[in-house]
Amino acid sequence: MKSEQLPLDLAWRAAHGRDDFLVAGPNKEAVAWIDRWPDWPSRFLLLTGPDGCGKTHLSHVWMERNKAALITSEELGMLPMDTLSNFARAPLVIENIGPDVPEENLFHLYNLVKEKGGSVLMTSRYNYSEWPLTLPDLISRLGTVQVARIEEPDDELFASVLVKLFADRQLQVTPEILQYLMVRLERSFGQARHVVSALDDLSLAHKRRITIPLVRDLLEKEGQL
Template sequence: MSLPAQLPLDLGHRTAMGCEDFLVAPSNADAVAWLDRWPSWPAPALTVYGPAGCGKSHLGHVWRARSQAPIANGATLDAVDLPELLAIANAVVVEDADKVAGKPAREEALFHLYNLAREQGGHLLLLSRKAPSRWRAKLADLRSRIKGAPAVEVHAPDDALLAAVLVKLFADRQLRPGLEVISYLLTRMERSLDAARSVVAALDHASLAAHRRVTVPLAREVLAGFERHKEEEHGSGNRRPPRARLRG
């Protein structure tokens, strides 16, 4: 793969208050535009959905920094004092919001939280792997509320975004690998922002431990280590994938 020398500079740059810098790219630009419209959303809720590692949670933290909203989780929403939760900032981030589907108590909790937000002029940012149309919630009133609110997809990061994220993560650690290292990683690592963070952290550790620069040979060793870890976990019967995987 030939990597343009100025590729990382081709993307917009968004500073997240209290969070690491956020890079705006075609894969997330629509979601960023919707967050920029807050609080002028047409409904009390906005759903941001996309695959694991696409940056949904980071977007949630960007919005949280602006709104001061607390973060809840769909898997435990039925165990939360909803009026107290919403009272903190009249806004709430709900991660894994699709996990309410099929669980009556959780569905009732999200329905109640939505209604409270509507009554009080508040807002909910719902983060989900699935589009609301695929949640298969059994509570008809909840389905109608969520489907009637806007939803925006965040796509898996493309090469341009992954390259820019890798460059930034390395820079955060005072590392300046050559573009050949970025190109090498792009063709072999899992296409997710979580994997990028794991790979850069492992390379930083390996570089310090061996007193070596971050080069393609070192990147090859680190990725091979991830692959061995994956094989060992599978061999022991643990099917949980490692945080970064080789591609191809």
């Protein structure tokens, strides 16, 4: 028997333009706050939600629209004061901030932004109330930050997410395949991303188009049928 050919780890591009973002009930509040800039309380916005919900997509839309700089939470903790001061003058995105937040630097950045007139969009899986913060002054300041949460998808958004994920990978699927997935999958962004990625890999490995039998093979293998 021939050995199964493993798929190559081919690169694929996710669309990040504003027109590519799927607006529906679970994310309407977050989109509205992105569009409302610069009218944010304390010049900060914290965008929260589960993995794969579109936080990065929205932050990239805002970043490109406003020519913002981009750093991670880890990078924030390594910045000297003069660099923090420069970042505080203009729009800034901090991605994946959370329980290991560098409290001292975030506290100084908050004060510098208030002084110098910049804006900061933060993304996180968690609300700041769930971070194990120990610095009272930072806790007090974060209490003025607007929080916008993206919830897990409803049926309408889940179907649209599946369509976009397949399109991002340049995979063609029929409405029947989408319907087959819709009635069998858990309504979560993580599940949608996992299944589309797994189907892409399976299709490449077996050199088969994505069909209902191929989808059924995957779901049976993963115990979802």
